Amino acid sequence: MVSKKYLVYMAHSNVNFRRAELESLADLCGLDIDFSTYDEESPFFVVDLPDDAQASRWIRRSVLCKALYEYWGEGKNLQELHESIKSQPFHEHYKQLYRQDSFKFQFETYRGSTRANRVEQIETFAYLGLQGKIDMKRPDQIYTIVEEYRPLAENVGSTIPERMFFGRLVQRSDRHAMEVYDLKKRPYKGTTSFEAELSLVSANIAQVKPGSLMYDPFAGTGSFLSAGGHYGALVLGSDIDGKMIRGRGAAYDISSNFKYYGESVQFIDVLTMDFTHNSIRSNLKFDTILCDPPYGIREGIKVLGADNLEKYVGKEDVELYGKKSFLHRDYIPAKKSYSLDNLLDNLLQYASERLTIGGRLAFWMPTANDENVETMIPLHFCLELKYNCVQEFNKWSRRLLVYENRGPDFNGQDNTGTKRAVSNFRERYFTNFNR
Ligand SMILES: C[S@@+](CC[C@H](N)C(=O)[O-])C[C@H]1O[C@@H](n2cnc3c(N)ncnc32)[C@H](O)[C@@H]1O
Structure with missing residues (x-):
């Protein structure tokens, strides 16, 4: 050559x-x-x-x-x-x-x-x-x-x-896209918004392609959706917290950002949905899943359900103004605590089923530096771990994990169901890292 x-x-x-x-x-x-x-x-x-x-x-x-x-x-x-x-x-x-x-x-x-x-x-x-x-x-x-x-x-x-x-x-x-997507200039943002540089880099390492389909299951204020849209993907998001994606009654929401960037055509929609009770039809395949799952730093990880189920037994049929209460738009369903390990297991399993073969899953995972414990990276037998890129802070770090879906024949290492976190990250974030 x-x-x-x-x-x-x-x-x-x-x-x-x-x-x-x-x-x-x-x-x-x-x-x-x-x-x-x-x-x-x-x-x-x-x-x-x-x-x-x-x-x-x-x-x-x-x-x-x-x-x-x-x-x-x-x-x-x-x-x-x-x-x-x-x-x-x-x-x-x-x-x-x-x-x-x-x-x-x-x-x-x-x-x-x-x-x-x-x-x-x-x-x-x-x-x-x-x-x-x-x-x-x-x-x-x-x-x-x-x-x-x-x-x-x-x-x-x-x-x-x-x-x-x-x-x-x-x-x-x-x-120069870092300037364009700079959070300071973004119409809709929040405390969870992800900085421009690394969200764009994440989209590049996740190989977001023009005309492809990208999903962020923990969309929040939509930082990764914007990054995916910038590189030409059609983007779909979901979040358990409807207030996040609707913009808490403010004038701006995730779609305002797409308008601001002149990329509305890339934006499919965002759904209020618990990722672990996923309602996206199972034969829809994504080319990329890119996200920043909840770590339980600001609030504990929650999924639909109830820690004390007995409290709710028999209440499913309660009616309000002639309509089942759960059919009202402002109905807030009960939630229960969930572990990061389980959520990441769910994410890897979902990616193995819903990504095209060769499609990439990329997500951010926090790790603590305060204890000399090796971080256990989630592994799934269908997914090949391509990158594990660490961003160091003073007492903690986070890493971008990137996997390629190789299908069931890949037969890779699997540690699903293992307890990976040594102790609660949220607790340690507030007690140890900030001193
Ligand atoms: C770290 S934030 C993501 C922030 C997002 N990247 C942004 O740009 O704002 C995690 C998000 O996951 C959402 N979340 C928490 N539990 C969830 C669940 N079970 N299903 C779907 N979303 C969930 C939270 O509401 C939060 O918005």
């Missing part, structure tokens, strides 16, 4: 999720990428790809990347950079290809900044022989010098880069 060298420049953010996002998007584009030189610590990844069109398709959706460049060379300083550029086998070819195009130069800096005169630096590239017009607004080509600095100490930046790359911009990423 003929290929070209490209430079992927990543954001220094949610580092533990970067590779999972890149791999998932590559897989979505049918690209077979060699990650053997990928370095978890570095924001740079030099990689061979077939051509610009395929490279663009790969990075266009990424949130944790900043941009992708056609690779022209690299060095420890400007002089080494020039030597590297001139020594590349593709150097003369590239020079000819873009010689007449309008262009501009730009700089990107990672963890530092220089006092060097940028105009003088640009002039050192005269040997490229660019003959097109300089166009700062809409150039045909943007040549970029990406500099990496090593901070001298914590909060003390360096002014001398330790590495420089030079490349031609091929594709900017979708990182």
